Amino acid sequence: MASLSVNFAGVLFQNPIVLASGIMGITGSSLLRVARAGVGGVTTKSIWLTAHEGHKNPVMVGTPHYFINAVGVPDAGIQKAKEEITFYKKHTNVPLIANIIASSEIDYGLITEAISELKPDLIEVNISCPNIEDELGKPLACSRIKAYEVTQICKSKTHIPVIVKMSPNVEDYVGIAQSCQDAGADGLCCFNTFGPGMMIDLESRMPILANKVGGVSGPGIKPLVLKMVNDIYKAVSIPIIGTGGVLTGKDALEMMVCGATLVGVGTMVYYYDIQGFETMYQEMKEWLETHNIQNITEIIGTLQR
Numbered sequence: 001m002a003s004l005s006v007n008f009a010g011v012l013f014q015n016p017i018v019l020a021s022g023i024m025g026i027t028g029s030s031l032l033r034v035a036r037a038g039v040g041g042v043t044t045k046s047i048w049l050t051a052h053e054g055h056k057n058p059v060m061v062g063t064p065h066y067f068i069n070a071v072g073v074p075d076a077g078i079q080k081a082k083e084e085i086t087f088y089k090k091h092t093n094v095p096l097i098a099n100i101i102a103s104s105e106i107d108y109g110l111i112t113e114a115i116s117e118l119k120p121d122l123i124e125v126n127i128s129c130p131n132i133e134d135e136l137g138k139p140l141a142c143s144r145i146k147a148y149e150v151t152q153i154c155k156s157k158t159h160i161p162v163i164v165k166m167s168p169n170v171e172d173y174v175g176i177a178q179s180c181q182d183a184g185a186d187g188l189c190c191f192n193t194f195g196p197g198m199m200i201d202l203e204s205r206m207p208i209l210a211n212k213v214g215g216v217s218g219p220g221i222k223p224l225v226l227k228m229v230n231d232i233y234k235a236v237s238i239p240i241i242g243t244g245g246v247l248t249g250k251d252a253l254e255m256m257v258c259g260a261t262l263v264g265v266g267t268m269v270y271y272y273d274i275q276g277f278e279t280m281y282q283e284m285k286e287w288l289e290t291h292n293i294q295n296i297t298e299i300i301g302t303l304q305r
């Protein structure tokens with residue numbers, strides 16, 4: 001029997017599949033449904049200190065090849081998150097990653113302190129959302145200095161391991177990953193959505209999303225993410241959650257071969273619903289057994305050159 005368990009920044013995950021932020025992650029009960037569907041861990045939707053409105057509908061569109069969203073990070077704020085996380089933790093021990101967001105460095109510190117009281121297993125700091133540029137400007141994850149500063153602030157406010165969520169939309173992604181590590185990050189989530197991009201309704205000649213632009217996810221981004229995860233893996237020593245375009249167990253194993261310790265999975269739910277998690281798990285287990293690999297950690301970063 002192959003073991004699929006992995007240790008990420010001191011937290012044990014029964015398997016490397018983790019629900020990515022923003023998908024089924026608002027309520028404790030939907031997180032619990034995913035936890036019971038066979039994942040190794042779950043991530044909450046991004047949590048703000050106070051309520052934050054999202055964008056107007058339509059906010060998402062799926063195609064066979066990719067998905068685009070401009071949800072705009074709506075959230076009811078930390079008080080509501082407290083109820084949901086408390087509910088989740090009462091019903092399961094499946095590790096929970098609390099994803100946080102803020103509009104200033106000071107607020108990143110405050111939300112880190114507030115979320116730490118709820119004792120999530122890990123804190124993921126979202127500094128890379130590409131579809132709220134109108135409101136917040138260029139994501140902090142696009143600058144080495146800003147990414148360093150936010151990481152340092154969050155680290156100084158908590159004893160819980162901190163993961164920084166990276167942007168793929170910048171040439172210097174390796175340097176930015178290194179500066180998060182230098183600032184004390186315990187792990188990286190690579191990546192948030194690509195873009196922003198646009199989808200057009202030809203008849204009306206208008207963008208389909210009310211926000212006009214949105215972040216691109218799903219199968220079309222996988223080759224880009226595999227390459228970029230591998231570039232970062234070669235340049236840092238902290239563990240990586242490889243996230244982007246993973247739909248199957250084999251996709252997840254490819255991500256691990258490129259250097260991911262955990263694999264984030266979001267848009268897959270649009271194509272296969274939550275049963276897709278169990279299918280992925282079974283595929284991974286079968287592949288390991290067919291290849292006589294006892295422990296999944298043996299494949300991390302084993303890309304041949």
Ligand SMILES: Cc1cc2nc3c(=O)[nH]c(=O)nc-3n(C[C@H](O)[C@H](O)[C@H](O)COP(=O)(O)O)c2cc1C
Binds near residue numbers: 217
């Ligand atoms: C509808 C939707 C909402 C998302 N919301 C968030 C969010 O609140 N916070 C965040 O850090 N990432 C968010 N993401 C990004 C995902 O967590 C993930 O990084 C990205 O979609 C790539 O993975 P995937 O191709 O498996 O979906 C969202 C993605 C989608 C599709």
